[in-house]
Amino acid sequence: MRQDYDALVLGSGIAGLSFALAAARRGARVAIATKMAVPEGSSRYAQGGVASVWSQDDSFDFHAADTTSAGAGLCHGEVVDLVVREGPDRIRELIDLGARFTLRDDASDAYDVDLGLEGGHSHRRIIHAVDATGSEMMRTLLEAVAATPGITVFEDAFAIDLLQSAKFGLPGPDRCLGAYVLREGGVEVLAAPATLLATGGAGKVYVYTSNPDVATGDGIAMAYRAGARIGNMEFIQFHPTCLYHPLAKSFLITEALRGEGAVLRRPDGYRFMPDYDERAELAPRDIVARAIDREMKSHGLDHVELDVSAIDKAFLFERFPNIVARCRELGIDPVRTPIPVVPAAHYSCGGVVTDASGRSSLSGLYAAGETAMTGLHGANRLASNSLLEALVFGRRAGLAAVEKQQKVTDLLIPEWNSGPACSTEEEILIKHTWDEIRQVMWNYVGIVRSNDRLARARARIELAQEEIGRDYWNFLPTRDLGELRNIATVAGLIVEAAASRLESRGLHFTRDYPATETACQHDTILVRDPFTGRPRLET
């Protein structure tokens, strides 16, 4: 079955919804295909807030300088500038749409928002809705989408691959014509002259992640298979403390607890952070994550512990009610026992390379949000800049996508052909390979890397890719199989990008090249080699 639209959006997080609103308000007929229920994605779990210049004593130059300093020499100056300058307009728009951000005590209207301060920011500029900012932004955008004519939403719709004119032998330069989407047991053609990848991050490539289940890097993998440029995949941000418990897959334990006096210990009770940094538990996020990783690997531990006993009990309950409640649900009483924690993959700075309008290198294909590499974050993301980036680039891409369109309605697009494929009864093979990839990535391509670890990872990931490549077309498409194929692809891209960076910079740390080198101050751009089918560095 085929359906035609003016624009197709893959993903319903803040980036996808911002695109859909911008395009539909210009009169476009927009389809949103999203692989689970609409609100599911990282956006709804964002706690801290969204960064934007808002107070008189702050300035665009300050916000740009903080972003650039975090980015360790790889931020694109013009992109940083446009994002920080557009920030206040995007926030004002959200408030006008009805977003209820936390207000100052003396607020006279909805624009008098309370401004939080986060690590790396020189000024108060974190706009937040208590500690559930992402959820409030999603509520606001979803209500706006529901009230805007021309937007059709498909839930439980898993995009498998992009439609490409060259693959169908159509004349002219290659361009994206939409996507094959798995829905209600069949594969449909959703055709459009403009397609947005807004499929979020790729945290599920690692065993431990703060990301929800949907974060399997699908958009990055689809774009790579289609020949688009992929950038800076080595820069994965790890959060130091995620709850370690078999039933708590991705629950963050906020850094504010350490700010209030919680300390990190090995299970034998030894407090190790003072051995690593004079700021101990208050050292920056990457130093704490690296120290925990070192303790776990050198002592063969599967977690460390966060001891909150120094925090006043009443204050703990009042300030961190959600954390206390979640721990207690799982049988951990933080007042009596330390909280078991591990570092976790949190944010992918790399992705599909785009220009200032969200255009990828493949005509008709756009990317925004965590799927994209716009040049804003460089080698490390400044806290709360990702929601801002999703808002700014989602809208920019939505406006650009409907500007001038080449029709696709008259093009013959083949239906999905499964050939003699049968349904897979070997779910265990998918699960095993999935677990294997995530474990390899955690052990060898995590917080601390080395040539040897990367070589081992490459060998194992390539083997997994070969197996998946062999099996993929023998089975009817399922979401599990598609996600497995995608995490294997993204894992391979992270390994190649990390192996090609012969220095340590920002979020990429390797024992073999611990220094930052001026000669390496450039993005890592990978493309699919059409002859070998493997990633190669763009020269």
Ligand SMILES: Cc1cc2nc3c(=O)[nH]c(=O)nc-3n(C[C@H](O)[C@H](O)[C@H](O)COP(=O)(O)OP(=O)(O)OC[C@H]3O[C@@H](n4cnc5c(N)ncnc54)[C@H](O)[C@@H]3O)c2cc1C
């Ligand atoms: C716990 C947590 C806390 C965070 N806190 C903050 C914060 O305070 N401030 C901040 O700036 N950032 C924060 N971040 C990061 C930020 O939330 C994300 O980077 C941002 O929300 C990404 O938005 P997005 O629209 O790109 O993707 P998402 O919101 O992740 O949405 C992705 C969408 O794509 C869909 N999808 C995926 N694959 C497919 C497919 N194959 N087919 C169809 N649909 C698909 C998903 O179902 C989902 O709808 C946090 C992240 C996490 C996980």
